[in-house]
Amino acid sequence: MRLRSRLRGEFPRGWCHSAQWWITGIRDLTLNTTAAVATVVFVGEAKRALRHRDEPRTLARLSGTFEGYVASLLVNSGGLAVLVTMAIEEGLPVVLTALLAGWYLPNIAISATVFVVVARSRTRQPAAWAELDFVDQHAPKYGRPPETIEEYRAQQLRE
Structure with missing residues (x-):
């Protein structure tokens, strides 16, 4: 697919005057950002992905995109690595370390679950x-x- 075709698909004539274009764009951006930063919000989506792991149509319609869940996995894993390093080197307070670990670990678990389920479905x-x-x-x-x-x-x- 050529660049012109892709641009026409993403920016149709009159896109700047189209409320639907703006609403859809803002909704997608919000969902992907939320999926990358606070994946805990999508625990219901992870459960739905597990229940419907053999239904590609259902998996394709999960809130947030696959890229958002992958970004979450990378961001939260990096955050956890930094937290562990700082806890060892700097001696962070135990309460702060526990709170941050309690944030990173569920986010990693949920995004990893969705990643594995979708990857498995795509290969099968x-x-x-x-x-x-x-x-x-x-x-x-x-x-x-x-x-x-x-x-x-x-x-x-x-x-």
Whole structure:
């Protein structure tokens, strides 16, 4: 897919006047930031991922994106490593160390759970995920009508 096609998909004509475009963008940014920083909020999503681990459509519609959960895993693991280093080197107070560890460990556990479930599903059901990725990549967004053959096909697969 060429850059022009991708830009047209993300920035359709009149995007700056489209309330739906702005609302969707702000919602996605908020969900991904929350998933990266405070994954504990998505404990229900982790449970849903475990219950529906063999259903790619359900896993693809989890709140926050897969990238948000991966970012959470990296950020919180790094934070825990820094915390351990500071506790050993600087002698942080036990209460502060316990509070921060109590924040990092659940975030790591939840993001790791979602990461493993989605990765397992992607390796076991590549055809279903290929279809979902095609729809995600080519389906018209923000209420825009389909303009290309791929967009028509993606819209039919979505419905």
